[in-house]
Amino acid sequence: MLRIATWNVNSVRQRLEHLLGWLKETQPDVVCLQEIKCVDEAFPRLEIESAGYNVAVHGQKTFNGVAILSRHPIECERGLPGDAGDAQSRYIEAVVSHDGAITRVASIYLPNGNGGPEKYAYKLAWMERLRLHARDLLKLEEPLVLAGDYNVIPEPGDAKTPANWTRDALFLPQTRAAFRELLALGLVDAVRAVTDAQDVYTFWDYTAGAFRRNDGIRIDHLLLSQQAADRLRHVAVDRDLRALDKPSDHVPVRVDLA
């Protein structure tokens, strides 16, 4: 069994106590982190290694930053191919060796895309780079898990109040179409493989009592290759973490693969 989770922690240093407690309680094998908001040297490596994890970081000062934690040996690549001039740290990929086999896992922090046409163009270009890279990875015919904060609300049922998002980059028609193109490669949305429930959310805004009103959206996703989907045994959203003091605005989503 391999338990793989994704979590946008909104600063790993601010969230370290939550992270360590959740690792101990949930015992994931592989964790994809996003928005660590620090350079590699500032990542709390020793504390996490002491909890039993190998650590691979692709950090950045102040913004963005991704990491992969693994109880099993990993070999990592940093950065999404397709634009050598892209300085934002939003992608790290690991080959996890376990049980005499391998599973390939990526931690993804897809651009938000709000804030002007340049930012939205960057989001769409990034999604196309991701599609091309995913297409290449799928040719390997391996168990593959592309996990992260996609900043995409795939369907109206993935928001409590979809009308609030119609002009937002997370829900614009082009954004949703690009996400569907990813799925069309043959990837499986793990949550949608196990439930049609319309109230599965992974993010609640800090403002206006959004969590109290359960005014959330589902934007953190694990997309599985067929080889991984065949092994899918369980999916969970650790929504209770949003009720802690000083929470991230996102909660972990995780899968168990046989």
Place this chain on the structure above:
DNA sequence: ATGACAGGCGGGGCCTGA
């Protein structure tokens, strides 16, 4: 339409997020 919060940076507000 704006701002509600939160974090980083850096020592005062400003930028970014979703």
